[in-house]
Each structure stands twice: as structure tokens, then as C-alpha cells.
Amino acid sequence: MSINIKDSQDVYKDAGENVTFVTLDLKRKDLDKERDVISEFADMSNSIINSMRIRNQNDQLAVAWGFSSDGWDYLFPNANKPKELETFKEIKGPKYTAPSTPGDLFFHVRAKTEAVVYEVMDQFMDILRPVTKVVDETHGFRYLEGRAIIGFIDGTENPAGVESMDYTLIDSDEDPDFANGSYAFSQKYMHNMDEWKKLPTTEQEKTIGRRKFSDRELDEDEKSPNAHNIVSKDERDGVEHKIVRMNVPFSNPSKDRTGTYFIGYSKSWEITRNMLTNMFTKSDRLLDFSTPVSGTLFFIPSKTVLDSIAEGDLY
Numbered sequence: 001m002s003i004n005i006k007d008s009q010d011v012y013k014d015a016g017e018n019v020t021f022v023t024l025d026l027k028r029k030d031l032d033k034e035r036d037v038i039s040e041f042a043d044m045s046n047s048i049i050n051s052m053r054i055r056n057q058n059d060q061l062a063v064a065w066g067f068s069s070d071g072w073d074y075l076f077p078n079a080n081k082p083k084e085l086e087t088f089k090e091i092k093g094p095k096y097t098a099p100s101t102p103g104d105l106f107f108h109v110r111a112k113t114e115a116v117v118y119e120v121m122d123q124f125m126d127i128l129r130p131v132t133k134v135v136d137e138t139h140g141f142r143y144l145e146g147r148a149i150i151g152f153i154d155g156t157e158n159p160a161g162v163e164s165m166d167y168t169l170i171d172s173d174e175d176p177d178f179a180n181g182s183y184a185f186s187q188k189y190m191h192n193m194d195e196w197k198k199l200p201t202t203e204q205e206k207t208i209g210r211r212k213f214s215d216r217e218l219d220e221d222e223k224s225p226n227a228h229n230i231v232s233k234d235e236r237d238g239v240e241h242k243i244v245r246m247n248v249p250f251s252n253p254s255k256d257r258t259g260t261y262f263i264g265y266s267k268s269w270e271i272t273r274n275m276l277t278n279m280f281t282k283s284d285r286l287l288d289f290s291t292p293v294s295g296t297l298f299f300i301p302s303k304t305v306l307d308s309i310a311e312g313d314l315y
Contacts, residue, residue, distance in 0.1 A: 003170075018114040020117050023103035025132060026071060026131060063120065071104030091281070180302035232284060265300070
């Protein structure tokens with residue numbers, strides 16, 4: 001088993017104080033031009049990130065960006081492909097559906113100050129704007145005490161610190177050409193906050209499977225049968241398989257539009273897909289108050305692969 005944290009993008013860092021998620025489509029009008037721009041961006045992006053970290057050393061800038069299956073096939077049709085990179089297929093449950101939505105490129109930028117996030121994304125788009133169109137841009141924030149917008153502590157089950165690398169980075173034994181890369185699944189939810197707030201705290205706790213104030217897990221007989229922390233697991237043969245997940249709140253209070261942007265990083269897409277399948281086929285109780293409006297799988301390349309893209313070696 002071999003992974004190299006120095007070769008990876010920021011797929012195991014904290015969610016951040018200020019966060020921007022951007023999904024782009026390539027215009028698909030001039031492949032040669034679009035490849036040239038992507039090569040330039042693969043070369044320049046690390047310099048932009050490093051420069052901002054020097055200029056703002058205390059702002060904890062973290063960035064991850066990558067390609068969907070469709071984006072990869074369009075840009076690199078003759079290159080090898082990450083083993084598990086595919087187009088996400090919608091998951092239909094008895095009550096709710098996890099939709100599949102388009103997108104070629106994905107960006108997750110976060111820092112302590114919004115100005116740093118803005119400056120980085122603005123410089124990125126200076127390069128990318130001529131060959132892309134925006135599918136979605138979502139600005140998130142760290143809620144009180146790091147809680148999800150529904151009031152519960154977020155990330156309790158996440159692997160901590162350096163341990164998280166073992167769950168997010170592809171091992172060289174698993175997929176040698178794409179070692180130190182990661183699979184990222186993005187999914188945007190809109191919440192019915194009025195109905196959620198009407199629930200007594202005890203019912204909210206049964207829905208999530210934890211105490212709201214202390215974050216202690218409820219006994220199994222106290223939880224709803226389809227509590228979120230029961231059905232959102234990937235547990236096979238008595239072993240729980242984990243990912244690094246971040247639930248980032250976003251809101252336009254005046255428009256009564258509040259939601260959560262979920263991003264899950266993993267060395268194996270199968271794990272995240274199993275979690276999603278369980279949630280929707282078992283009718284996760286939280287879905288009674290949370291409606292998914294997007295869902296796309298991306299691959300976050302290692303710095304080594306980005307260097308190859310910059311050199312045009314994948315074309």
C-alpha cells in the first residue's frame with residue numbers, strides 16, 4: 001500500500017469557513033482550443049494556489065478540482081481512465097430519487113476568508129471562461145459550531161487527521177496510473193426548513209440518530225428505523241467502509257431557500273454509491289425534509305496527473 005499526500009489535492013481537509021463549489025460544462029465547440037486551455041489551467045492552477053497561500057498564510061486555503069466521466073472522455077478519449085470513473089446513474093427509491101445532473105469540471109475552494117476564495121476562483125475563471133459555461137455555483141459557509149444547517153454536529157463519523165488519507169487517496173496498488181487521486185461525489189439538497197423546525201427536538205434526534213446538543217449517538221431502539229446514521233452507512237461483512245464527507249450550508253433567507261451542499265471524497269466510488277443506494281432505497285428519514293436537486297461524480301487527479309495534462313501527455 002502506497003499513497004503520497006504531497007502528490008494529492010486537498011480532498012481530506014476541513015470544509016472551511018467560506019466555501020465555493022463550481023460546476024462547469026465545456027462548450028464543446030473547438031476541442032483543440034479547449035484542450036489548450038485545460039493544459040494551461042493544469043499548469044497555472046497550482047501557481048495560483050501557492051501564490052495565494054504565500055500572500056495569505058493564515059487563511060488555510062484548500063482547493064480540489066477535477067473531471068467528470070463525460071469531461072474526461074471528451075478531453076482525453078485515447079488516455080487511460082480512472083477505474084471507477086463513470087457517469088452517475090440516478091437512484092430511484094420507493095419515495096425519493098437521487099438525480100443525475102451534468103457537469104464536466106468541478107471546483108471546491110475554501111478558506112477562512114471569503115476574499116481569498118473569491119480571488120482564487122476569479123483567477124481560475126479568467127483562464128477557463130472562454131471555453132466553459134456555468135452549470136452551478138454555490139457559496140457556502142461554516143454554520144455555528146460547525147453544525148449542519150439543520151442544527152446537528154457534522155462530520156462525527158469522518159476519519160480524523162492523517163487517517164483520512166487512507167480513505168480518500170487511491171493507492172498505487174489499486175490503480176497505479178491514478179494513485180493519490182480521489183473520487184468526489186457532489187450533491188445539492190434543498191431543505192424544507194419550516195417543516196423541520198416544527199419537529200420536536202426528540203423527533204429530530206430520532207431522524208438523525210444522535211442527540212442534538214451533545215452529539216452522542218442514540219441507542220438503537222431510540223432511533224427511527226430509517227434514521228440517517230443507520231441507512232447512510234456502507235457496512236458489508238461486519239465492516240463499515242468510510243469516506244470523508246462535508247455538508248456545507250448555503251442559504252438565501254429572504255427567498256426562503258436553504259440547503260446543504262454535500263461533497264464526499266473517497267478512494268473508491270463504490271463506497272459512496274453504496275451509501276447513496278442505502279439512503280434512497282431505504283427511504284432515509286432525513287429525505288422527508290431534504291430534496292436532492294443535483295448529483296455528479298468527479299475524479300480529482302493527483303498533481304502528477306495534472307502535470308501530465310499540462311504537458312499534453314494525455315491527448
